Amino acid sequence: ETGVTQTPRHLVMGMTNKKSLKCEQHLGHNAMYWYKQSAKKPLELMFVYNFKEQTENNSVPSRFSPECPNSSHLFLHLHTLQPEDSALYLCASSQDMGVSGNTIYFGEGSWLTVV
Amino acid sequence: AQKVTQAQTEISVVEKEDVTLDCVYETRDTTYYLFWYKQPPSGELVFLIRRNSFDEQNEISGRYSWNFQKSTSSFNFTITASQVVDSAVYFCALIGSPAGRRALTFGSGTRLQVQP
Numbered sequence: 001e002t003g004v005t006q007t008p009r010h011l012v013m014g015m016t017n018k019k020s021l022k023c024e025q026h027l028g029h030n031a032m033y034w035y036k037q038s039a040k041k042p043l044e045l046m047f048v049y050n051f052k053e054q055t056e057n058n059s060v061p062s063r064f065s066p067e068c069p070n071s072s073h074l075f076l077h078l079h080t081l082q083p084e085d086s087a088l089y090l091c092a093s094s095q096d097m098g099v100s101g102n103t104i105y106f107g108e109g110s111w112l113t114v115v
Numbered sequence: 116a117q118k119v120t121q122a123q124t125e126i127s128v129v130e131k132e133d134v135t136l137d138c139v140y141e142t143r144d145t146t147y148y149l150f151w152y153k154q155p156p157s158g159e160l161v162f163l164i165r166r167n168s169f170d171e172q173n174e175i176s177g178r179y180s181w182n183f184q185k186s187t188s189s190f191n192f193t194i195t196a197s198q199v200v201d202s203a204v205y206f207c208a209l210i211g212s213p214a215g216r217r218a219l220t221f222g223s224g225t226r227l228q229v230q231p
Contacts, residue, residue: 033218058218108157
């Protein structure tokens with residue numbers, strides 16, 4: 001069992017659909033992240049939450065909407081996506097953004113295909 | 116600005132060969148941390164090692180070893196006696212210490228294929 005779990009593992013959605021990706025961490029961490037990994041680009045940081053507060057939004061389009069109800073859960077709400085948004089979305093967590101050099105632990109990712 | 120360069124896009128070796136994955140980094144921070152992650156086909160990024168900029172000791176963990184050289188800004192990863200299960204994409208990453216640069220900067224990854 002991994003410390004960071006993501007559901008669903010695979011998602012196919014139409015451009016007019018609304019769906020959500022869920023992430024849960026069992027490590028007692030206080031910082032959570034969303035990363036995007038597509039075939040043509042390196043890993044891109046999307047959002048960072050520290051103690052449930054969003055600390056970074058890396059110029060992500062508004063069709064991606066994160067939600068962090070508590071330190072253990074992170075959601076990524078998706079609506080009116082484009083085919084180029086098809087990618088692997090990785091959730092991650094670390095102890096605390098206030099401490100330098102914390103190791104970031106990743107989940108298995110959610111493979112998203114937009115048709 | 117921070118940057119991580121993994122010049123080797125793909126490496127193919129035969130089982131039991133040794134292989135070294137190169138990582139060169141750039142940062143203006145005096146304190147920083149370097150990481151290696153393994154990404155098998157399933158997608159999960161598996162943490163392998165974390166090294167801070169003040170610790171230049173090389174590290175060995177089983178068949179894995181890491182060579183950190185600040186003089187050349189390199190943090191290379193060697194797999195000894197490679198196995199098919201080592202086939203994956205390997206990422207080198209960097210994080211600086213000061214506020215505002217706490218997100219990991221990843222290299223583009225090196226795909227390692229180990230043939231039986």
